[in-house]
Amino acid sequence: MLDKFRSAKLPVLTVALSSALLLAACGGDGNNNNENADAPNNNNNNNNNNGEETVELGGEDITIPYVAWAGSTSRSPVLAKALEEVGYNVSLDQVEGGPMWTSVADDEDTLSATAWLPATHGEYLDEYEDDVEVYDEANLVDTAPLSLTVPEYMIDEYDIESIEDLKDNEELGEDLDWTITGIDPGAGIMENTEKAIENYELDDWNLQESSEAAMIADLQEKYENEEPIIVTGWEPHWIFADMDLEMLEDPDEIYGGEGDQIQMIFNKDFEEAHPAAYKIATQFVEDWSEDDEDELMPPIFVDDEDPEDVAQQFIDDNPDRLETWTEGVDVE
Numbered sequence: 001m002l003d004k005f006r007s008a009k010l011p012v013l014t015v016a017l018s019s020a021l022l023l024a025a026c027g028g029d030g031n032n033n034n035e036n037a038d039a040p041n042n043n044n045n046n047n048n049n050n051g052e053e054t055v056e057l058g059g060e061d062i063t064i065p066y067v068a069w070a071g072s073t074s075r076s077p078v079l080a081k082a083l084e085e086v087g088y089n090v091s092l093d094q095v096e097g098g099p100m101w102t103s104v105a106d107d108e109d110t111l112s113a114t115a116w117l118p119a120t121h122g123e124y125l126d127e128y129e130d131d132v133e134v135y136d137e138a139n140l141v142d143t144a145p146l147s148l149t150v151p152e153y154m155i156d157e158y159d160i161e162s163i164e165d166l167k168d169n170e171e172l173g174e175d176l177d178w179t180i181t182g183i184d185p186g187a188g189i190m191e192n193t194e195k196a197i198e199n200y201e202l203d204d205w206n207l208q209e210s211s212e213a214a215m216i217a218d219l220q221e222k223y224e225n226e227e228p229i230i231v232t233g234w235e236p237h238w239i240f241a242d243m244d245l246e247m248l249e250d251p252d253e254i255y256g257g258e259g260d261q262i263q264m265i266f267n268k269d270f271e272e273a274h275p276a277a278y279k280i281a282t283q284f285v286e287d288w289s290e291d292d293e294d295e296l297m298p299p300i301f302v303d304d305e306d307p308e309d310v311a312q313q314f315i316d317d318n319p320d321r322l323e324t325w326t327e328g329v330d331v332e
Contacts (some may be wrong), residue, residue: 054330061089064076066093067100069114071236071237074310076114080311081314081315092308097187098124101127102128111266118261119146119256132265133267135281136263137285146189147255148231153226162251180193189232220243223243238298276329276330
């Protein structure tokens with residue numbers, strides 16, 4: 001169909017004939033529907049060759065900020081690859097927790113698969129709730145517990161089962177120089193650990209800022225030598241399969257009790273700007289499970305493979321999953 005129709009001075013019969021042809025070409029209703037004919041993508045639903053309703057891409061450029069924790073480092077590239085399969089240009093942006101939420105709140109082209117709610121990222125949600133949509137029809141991970149974590153051999157040696165047992169524990173405190181090994185400053189689990197120190201009156205203890213990689217390296221070294229260490233731990237995480245670790249009980253539920261849920265979040269305007277991407281992401285959530293993360297984490301963190309290569313291999317090995325995630329989408 002032509003995008004523009006040019007007027008010309010024609011004889012009356014010719015004009016009449018041209019008008020009739022024009023009406024027929026546009027569906028016979030006399031309305032000009034060609035305004036967006038050149039747009040490669042829009043937010044309308046169409047029918048595919050089987051007569052089923054499909055959703056078009058909308059804007060093609062998308063950003064996925066994520067925190068470099070084990071689970072999000074494995075799941076975020078898989079989501080990115082799924083979106084790229086249908087024609088999106090996806091940028092993965094590694095950030096800390098606060099900037100992740102800020103990015104989603106500020107940019108309509110942004111979503112993230114790294115929201116730990118209601119406890120770990122609860123303060124961020126309170127701050128940005130007017131600009132962010134939490135997809136709550138399903139979770140990426142249903143139960144994601146967090147707490148201070150120790151090697152199992154420390155439980156009997158230092159008589160500890162609960163965070164409360166750290167208070168005035170002179171032997172353990174002196175052996176660890178009263179230091180808890182943490183991760184990135186500003187991470188939700190770090191903020192909750194500061195709250196735990198205050199709540200349980202662990203006045204002699206200090207929280208050491210680090211990074212996840214540095215914390216794990218320290219943990220592995222201490223574990224191999226059966227030396228004491230306390231770290232900020234969470235699941236799902238590959239370290240619990242690689243080492244015999246125990247989360248300390250948290251009777252006051254500073255870390256969220258039985259655990260957070262890991263959820264997908266979108267900028268409030270994301271669905272309108274990228275209807276197909278929204279559909280893919282929500283179908284991804286509904287099909288995702290902790291078993292997928294258990295499969296993806298070892299190649300990345302134990303075998304040191306590139307996360308994007310691991311994600312692509314996962315897509316290649318599971319075409320049925322990709323089909324599920326992209327169902328109802330107008331694939332380019």
